[in-house]
Amino acid sequence: MVEHAHEHPQPHDAGHDAPVAVDTRPKLAVWKFASCDGCQLSILNCEDELLQIAENIHIAYFPEATRAIVEGPYELSLVEGSITTPEDVRRIHEIRAQSGTLVTIGACATAGGIQALRNWADVDEFRSIVYAHPEYLSTLDRSTPIASHVDVDYELRGCPVDKTQLVEVLAAFLNGRKPRIPTYSVCVECKLKGNVCVPVATGTPCLGPVTQAGCGALCPSYGRGCYGCFGPQDSANTDAMTRQLTELGMTGADIVRVYRTFNAGAPEFAAASDALEAAAAASAGGGEPS
Amino acid sequence: MDDIRILEPEGLDALIAALHERGYRVVGPTVRGDAIVTGDIYAASDLPQGVGDTQQAGAYRLRRRDDDAYFGFADPAQSTKPVFFPAEEVVWRGRRDEGHFTVERDAPKDQAVALLGVRSCDLRAVQIHDAVLADRPFHDAHYVARRDGTFTVAVACGEPATTCFCASMGTGPRPAATNEQTGEPAYDLLLTEVMAPEHRFVLEVGTERGREVADAFDTTRAGQEAQQEAIAVSDAAAARQTRGINTDTIHDVLRASAESPRWDDVASRCLACTNCTLVCPTCFCTTIQDTSDLAGDNAERHRVWDSCFSESFSYIHGGPLRGDVKARYRQWITHKLSSWQDQFGMLGCVGCGRCIAWCPVGIDITEEAAALGRMATAAGAAS
Helix, strand or coil, rough: CCHHHHHHCCCCCCCCCCCCCCCCCCCEEECEEECCHHHHHHHHHHCCCHHHHHHHHHHCCCCCCCCCCCCCCCCEEEEEEECCCHHHHHHHHHHHHHHEEEEEEEHHHHHHCCCHHHHHHHHHHHHHHCCCHHHHHCCCCCCCCCHHHCCCCECCCCCCCCCHHHHHHHHHHHCCCCCCCCCEEEHHHHHHHHHCHHHHHHHCCCCHHEEEECCHHHHHHHHCCCCCCCCCCCCCCCHHHHHHHHCCCCCHHHHHHHHHCCCCCCCCHHHHHHHHHHHHHHHCCCCCCC | CCEEEEEHHHHHHHHHHHHEEEEEEEEEEEEECCCCEECCCCCCCCCCCEEEEEEECCCCEEEECCCCCCCCCCCCCCCCHHHHCCCCCEEEEEEEEEEEEEEEEEEEECCCCCEEEHHHHHHHHHHHHHHHHHHCCCCCCCHHHHCCCEEEECCCCCCCCCCCCCCCCCCCCCCEECCCCCCEEECCCCEEEECCCCEEEEEECCCHHHHHCCCCCCCCCCCHHHHHHHHHHHHHHHHHCCCCCCCCCCCCCCCHCCCCHHHHHHHHHHCCCCCCHHHCCCCCEEEEEEECCCCCEEEEEEECCCCCCCHHHECCCCCCCCCHHHHHHHHHHHHHHHHHHHHHHCCCCCCHHHHHHHCCCCCCCHHHHHHHHHHHHHHHHHH
């Protein structure tokens, strides 16, 4: 048993006076749905913190990292990926039932991910083109975030999630406090870092003004515009953003593409891309958008 | 103080060296990436010599000048605000230890700062921060410690951008010799860069401390005609400014505009990105964020810049008080140009134009103020 486990102030502290052999650490499970595993890898990338994480949390189920499985229920579940199959729907309810706190991690789990592009496509059509035996395939025609199916206690954005934010959420969970996860724009992080505004100083299109902070303004810190991988900020004005991106030289089709990259299914970005397609269709004389 | 001298451009290094010899950290304008920023200055070669800026609503570009001016630009991307009022700082740290806990307060006793090349607008902004953060019953101890012993070498502005409107605000381009709130000297030394007939600086001494520094490097004594020459540079800069705010009426215009339809108009354009507030040299709002490590043995309280444009800024139990962006823009401009006056007896805007240039969609505080004025007048005439 680790030395400080008896000091845990949170409700999971069942073993306060227990014999040394009892593990009082809260049990953590890491689950995967439709996703690339990148967010799970972010946990393993916490190299400096990994030992401290393992001292304070019992990593009980994490197939990406270990084949050893400890039975549930789990005090904390981290869920990566989106719901894309009938089996996913069944499984996420099972996971919810055996989880105390459920935190979704990454753009797939919080907004449907890149695979939410299927939400604008005909699944039967591409299924028949891609697979020799489409009849063996059981899939849904929409990719949806976890919160569309079960109650989620906390959402962590990003493609992938930011490891500092991930550790912060774990630390907040362990100590029964609020995570320090702001919902304002990427612009705030640029200014806090002393970055010069990329679109204003260079004319490079940047989604930072409508995108939630959390990455530490990664792309703008290297002179690139933000790609919006953390999804919409709490007050995203996508109409004004679309006008600005147009002014900076982007075509309507290109703007649709940037809204529909990592967080296509986020309601604000989906609506902004739909509005652009509707406008394009209207100006093309009422024809269907391509 | 009637001590006017001429400093040759080659003498700038000696001025900077004199400041370093006296133990100052010298901070001034320098080129970094795509902009002139405020940074550490070790020699005259760190200054943006021969570099100018072109600023308009929503756009900023560096440009190569056709001369060797050291201060031939309007204002850096960020003012000196972060020097005394950093974007994030630790207020205190707590440590749990064997059933006890200890609390440590960070002591931000930085090296005293010498501001080199600070513009009149930004100098006025420092005075405003002094009034807000240091000269009221409750001091911001960290701010006071950082400001302690600051030496100021101001540079009168000769190159306003199209976004500048200090002349209308009464805050520049030539700095007032004294702080109008405290009556204290506004600068230790004032430089005005003169490009013709030959490149040189008119140096005006503002304090005894300034005289002691000025005596440490080579200058030539000059008279009133040199000062007139310097004033002419600033007057020409003032005459080139095209934007402005009517400071006689704006206080009451905003008071009368609480329900103006203009707020919906500006909210349709505003990204609520917070850039205007975070480049504003006088905005001073912060939030407090607490963190701990995984084991809960170490905790920290951070103070971080915040903005009235973020939803969380006005969040109280049950939700944000300013849920929509129009309420946030109204709050910001009304505070800057109206309620700041009621609160602190001065305006909260210095006319630096950063909120115009660095707004990604180019929302213009002078245009909004003028539009609100027109609408208030029209509404007044109609009633």
